[in-house]
Amino acid sequence: MAEKLVGNDDNAARHVAVDRLAAFTDGVFAIGITLLSLEVAVPVVESAASKGDLVAALADQWPSYVAYTVTFFIIGAYWINHHRMFNLLRGVNHTFLVLNIFALMAIAIIPFPNALLAEYVLNPNLRGVAAVVYGLAMFALALMFNVVWQSAFRMRLMKPEADPLEIRKVLKSYLIGPIAYASAVVIALFSPMVSLVIYALLPIGYLFEGPVGRIEAGYVVTGVEDG
Amino acid sequence: MAEKLVGNDDNAARHVAVDRLAAFTDGVFAIGITLLSLEVAVPVVESAASKGDLVAALADQWPSYVAYTVTFFIIGAYWINHHRMFNLLRGVNHTFLVLNIFALMAIAIIPFPNALLAEYVLNPNLRGVAAVVYGLAMFALALMFNVVWQSAFRMRLMKPEADPLEIRKVLKSYLIGPIAYASAVVIALFSPMVSLVIYALLPIGYLFEGPVGRIEAGYVVTGVEDG
Amino acid sequence: MAEKLVGNDDNAARHVAVDRLAAFTDGVFAIGITLLSLEVAVPVVESAASKGDLVAALADQWPSYVAYTVTFFIIGAYWINHHRMFNLLRGVNHTFLVLNIFALMAIAIIPFPNALLAEYVLNPNLRGVAAVVYGLAMFALALMFNVVWQSAFRMRLMKPEADPLEIRKVLKSYLIGPIAYASAVVIALFSPMVSLVIYALLPIGYLFEGPVGRIEAGYVVTGVEDG
Amino acid sequence: MAEKLVGNDDNAARHVAVDRLAAFTDGVFAIGITLLSLEVAVPVVESAASKGDLVAALADQWPSYVAYTVTFFIIGAYWINHHRMFNLLRGVNHTFLVLNIFALMAIAIIPFPNALLAEYVLNPNLRGVAAVVYGLAMFALALMFNVVWQSAFRMRLMKPEADPLEIRKVLKSYLIGPIAYASAVVIALFSPMVSLVIYALLPIGYLFEGPVGRIEAGYVVTGVEDG
Numbered sequence: 001m002a003e004k005l006v007g008n009d010d011n012a013a014r015h016v017a018v019d020r021l022a023a024f025t026d027g028v029f030a031i032g033i034t035l036l037s038l039e040v041a042v043p044v045v046e047s048a049a050s051k052g053d054l055v056a057a058l059a060d061q062w063p064s065y066v067a068y069t070v071t072f073f074i075i076g077a078y079w080i081n082h083h084r085m086f087n088l089l090r091g092v093n094h095t096f097l098v099l100n101i102f103a104l105m106a107i108a109i110i111p112f113p114n115a116l117l118a119e120y121v122l123n124p125n126l127r128g129v130a131a132v133v134y135g136l137a138m139f140a141l142a143l144m145f146n147v148v149w150q151s152a153f154r155m156r157l158m159k160p161e162a163d164p165l166e167i168r169k170v171l172k173s174y175l176i177g178p179i180a181y182a183s184a185v186v187i188a189l190f191s192p193m194v195s196l197v198i199y200a201l202l203p204i205g206y207l208f209e210g211p212v213g214r215i216e217a218g219y220v221v222t223g224v225e226d227g
Numbered sequence: 228m229a230e231k232l233v234g235n236d237d238n239a240a241r242h243v244a245v246d247r248l249a250a251f252t253d254g255v256f257a258i259g260i261t262l263l264s265l266e267v268a269v270p271v272v273e274s275a276a277s278k279g280d281l282v283a284a285l286a287d288q289w290p291s292y293v294a295y296t297v298t299f300f301i302i303g304a305y306w307i308n309h310h311r312m313f314n315l316l317r318g319v320n321h322t323f324l325v326l327n328i329f330a331l332m333a334i335a336i337i338p339f340p341n342a343l344l345a346e347y348v349l350n351p352n353l354r355g356v357a358a359v360v361y362g363l364a365m366f367a368l369a370l371m372f373n374v375v376w377q378s379a380f381r382m383r384l385m386k387p388e389a390d391p392l393e394i395r396k397v398l399k400s401y402l403i404g405p406i407a408y409a410s411a412v413v414i415a416l417f418s419p420m421v422s423l424v425i426y427a428l429l430p431i432g433y434l435f436e437g438p439v440g441r442i443e444a445g446y447v448v449t450g451v452e453d454g
Numbered sequence: 455m456a457e458k459l460v461g462n463d464d465n466a467a468r469h470v471a472v473d474r475l476a477a478f479t480d481g482v483f484a485i486g487i488t489l490l491s492l493e494v495a496v497p498v499v500e501s502a503a504s505k506g507d508l509v510a511a512l513a514d515q516w517p518s519y520v521a522y523t524v525t526f527f528i529i530g531a532y533w534i535n536h537h538r539m540f541n542l543l544r545g546v547n548h549t550f551l552v553l554n555i556f557a558l559m560a561i562a563i564i565p566f567p568n569a570l571l572a573e574y575v576l577n578p579n580l581r582g583v584a585a586v587v588y589g590l591a592m593f594a595l596a597l598m599f600n601v602v603w604q605s606a607f608r609m610r611l612m613k614p615e616a617d618p619l620e621i622r623k624v625l626k627s628y629l630i631g632p633i634a635y636a637s638a639v640v641i642a643l644f645s646p647m648v649s650l651v652i653y654a655l656l657p658i659g660y661l662f663e664g665p666v667g668r669i670e671a672g673y674v675v676t677g678v679e680d681g
Numbered sequence: 682m683a684e685k686l687v688g689n690d691d692n693a694a695r696h697v698a699v700d701r702l703a704a705f706t707d708g709v710f711a712i713g714i715t716l717l718s719l720e721v722a723v724p725v726v727e728s729a730a731s732k733g734d735l736v737a738a739l740a741d742q743w744p745s746y747v748a749y750t751v752t753f754f755i756i757g758a759y760w761i762n763h764h765r766m767f768n769l770l771r772g773v774n775h776t777f778l779v780l781n782i783f784a785l786m787a788i789a790i791i792p793f794p795n796a797l798l799a800e801y802v803l804n805p806n807l808r809g810v811a812a813v814v815y816g817l818a819m820f821a822l823a824l825m826f827n828v829v830w831q832s833a834f835r836m837r838l839m840k841p842e843a844d845p846l847e848i849r850k851v852l853k854s855y856l857i858g859p860i861a862y863a864s865a866v867v868i869a870l871f872s873p874m875v876s877l878v879i880y881a882l883l884p885i886g887y888l889f890e891g892p893v894g895r896i897e898a899g900y901v902v903t904g905v906e907d908g
Contacts (some may be wrong), residue, residue, distance in 0.1 A: 022701060026705045042800050080782075250480055352503065483711075551761050566721045582732060
């Protein structure tokens with residue numbers, strides 16, 4: 001018997017089912033990413049302090065600014081990828097809905113490891129613990145992202161016009177995420193500083209369009225060229 | 228005389244009325260669910276603390292992690308159900324709009340009982356009080372959810388193509404929620420630990436597709452099979 | 455010469471202009487309303503406290519619960535009205551966009567007077583000040599709501615199929631808001647308790663469908679009956 | 682070879698690609714703007730305080746109210762402009778998605794410089810530092826806004842029916858933003874008070890419809906007149 005999916009039957013139904021899930025997912029991403037700014041606090045200096053004191057207090061917070069920038073970019077990049085894959089869906093089923101909740105759980109918690117890292121990164125004793133927790137959170141997020149989209153592919157939730165070979169290639173490229181963060185966690189156990197450099201460098205690769213960028217607008221586009 | 232509903236007349240009007248209500252509702256769900264992460268705080272240890280101190284401080288917060296996971300999943304499951312039922316609506320009326328506000332009130336307050344439970348669950352004297360409040364909040368949410376959708380069904384807000392017998396069956400299955408949480412509250416009065424186990428186990432049932440999963444894409448689908 | 459509006463020309467353009475403004479507006483409403491829950495804090499009791507101490511601490515916070523319920527309902531009711539009027543728009547212009555920002559400013563600040571009132575309502579000396587500030591904030595919101603929709607009507611932004619006489623009647627009914635809150639502020643100067651009762655009772659009128667409920671789905675419906 | 686863009690091919694695909702990016706962007710704007718209200722705190726006075734004490738404490742917070750109003754209006758105005766330009770897009774590419782993330786980063790951080798300025802504006806020693814940081818944040822936002830839309834124009838992401846000469850004129854008018862805030866930062870180094878007056882006055886210009894207001898509904902409208 002043929003499988004039946006939410007939004008399988010016509011475009012309007014797809015709109016209702018996939019687009020509302022996408023909208024809810026976007027909401028959690030948008031809130032999670034914006035809450036990162038709450039970690040950047042106004043430094044408290046006494047009212048008789050000099051200009052230099054406030055400048056120094058602001059400068060001392062540099063880990064907060066770096067954490068904000070790096071983590072914001074990572075969540076932003078996940079959103080781009082999540083939204084690209086969503087465009088390929090022809091419908092969703094119960095399993096997909098449940099897996100997506102676990103992926104959102106991994107997104108919404110990110111402000112916590114981000115704040116932990118910013119708080120303890122300057123403490124040579126404690127930065128290792130914070131780096132491990134940050135890496136584990138990023139690993140969980142990358143893993144859930146892979147679980148969601150590998151499952152979607154295996155449950156045949158992708159549009160028929162999307163090229164399975166191309167999707168397989170893109171899904172393979174997503175495996176870099178959990179592998180990289182798992183490695184960074186292991187490294188953090190021995191050398192926190194090296195792991196921090198890895199955390200900061202990993203998003204840079206995303207700036208350049210990889211195979212992922214070729215999945216667009218609901219089907220696989222080959223030979224994409226930016227104008 | 229025929230009743231008139233918001234969005235009764237054509238698809239475009241339904242889009243405007245039901246979809247905007249759905250979008251606002253999704254927004255409150257998305258924010259409420261993401262604010263749960265604010266409860267997971269960065270532990271404060273003195274700067275001379277050892278690695279082990281920070282690990283211990285992080286480990287001591289385990290109730291926060293468990294509360295986040297369980298409550299996030301519960302709100303996520305409510306969102307899935309709410310969005311399934313929304314797809315069945317052919318329009319809304321004033322009563323529905325007002326009842327939906329009370330349901331959102333019950334969603335948006337959840338971070339409070341969640342934080343209360345995480346705070347006092349390790350205290351043998353106080354965990355009972357926190358468990359009762361958590362259960363009452365979940366009961367109120369489950370009750371409002373039932374009130375909203377029972378009313379929608381009775382006010383004939385459902386699409387004509389949706390099978391009333393199937394909807395009745397699904398609505399009946401939703402009664403499990405308020406009954407389960409009311410029972411858990413009573414149990415919490417005598418044995419907080421048992422009620423906590425119930426709170427943690429209840430969402431697990433949701434992982435498996437029940438009759439609810441069969442309501443999809445704006446009408447009742449029978450014989451759904453995941454691929 | 456004929457006026458030109460955003461989204462004047464066809465349904466697709468209306469979708470882009472009015473619906474995106476509506477979505478942004480919904481977002482601010484949804485966040486403002488959900489942030490109200492942050493005011494309901496977990497009470498801090500010492501770890502040796504008894505059950506009764508925590509129950510008492512929770513009970514002492516009753517003004518927070520009442521403020522949450524009343525204010526949540528008020529913002530929810532404003533959202534319903536805002537969304538009803540949005541459905542009547544055929545397009546927007548620069549003036550409307552700017553006025554809408556000021557209305558959103560009045561919505562987003564509401565958690566502040568709400569928290570102020572909850573904090574000082576039990577203090578006989580200070581509750582008067584808090585009641586005046588709360589009333590002024592509600593007055594500003596009600597006023598901006600009227601300014602936005604009176605302007606929209608006068609700038610002829612409403613759909614041609616919407617009956618001007620009916621819209622005028624509905625707009626007139628909205629004047630109750632600023633008048634009621636302005637009166638409550640004056641009363642709060644003499645008798646804070648009476649003004650608090652007024653604040654709590656005002657939303658109850660909204661539970662019953664008035665002339666406002668008749669504006670639905672993008673045009674004026676006459677003779678609406680709930681099923 | 683012809684360039685290929687997300688959402689290039691038909692209206693449905695444009696809906697999926699551009700509208701979902703717009704929705705995510707709107708979400709970050711809506712949350713960033715609403716979080717500004719968290720800076721307006723309930724003043725703490727002792728329970729034996731008089732009416733006058735609470736009034737004075739509330740009055741002493743005037744920088745918070747002014748900062749909220751000015752910054753809210755600035756973000757609101759950026760949203761209006763961002764949404765106007767989004768309507769002109771025929772599709773997006775990887776570079777656009779990445780640049781948009783950096784623009785969102787600049788939006789989401791605004792509550793920080795806003796709170797910093799409100800905190801230190803009354804301190805003659807420290808207000809200069811806060812004014813410089815606020816100006817730098819606004820400069821970064823204005824700069825990113827220009828980078829995003831200049832890039833979109835150069836990468837030919839605009840709809841063919843949009844008049845390039847008109848777009849160029851509008852883009853030129855956007856250059857006022859970074860120039861004005863860069864100047865205000867330089868001025869803040871010498872005279873903080875003058876820079877604060879500039880910050881407060883800059884948004885006022887936005888109240889009047891400039892060339893920007895003429896870009897509407899997905900193409901360039903010439904000869905727009907409000908009714």
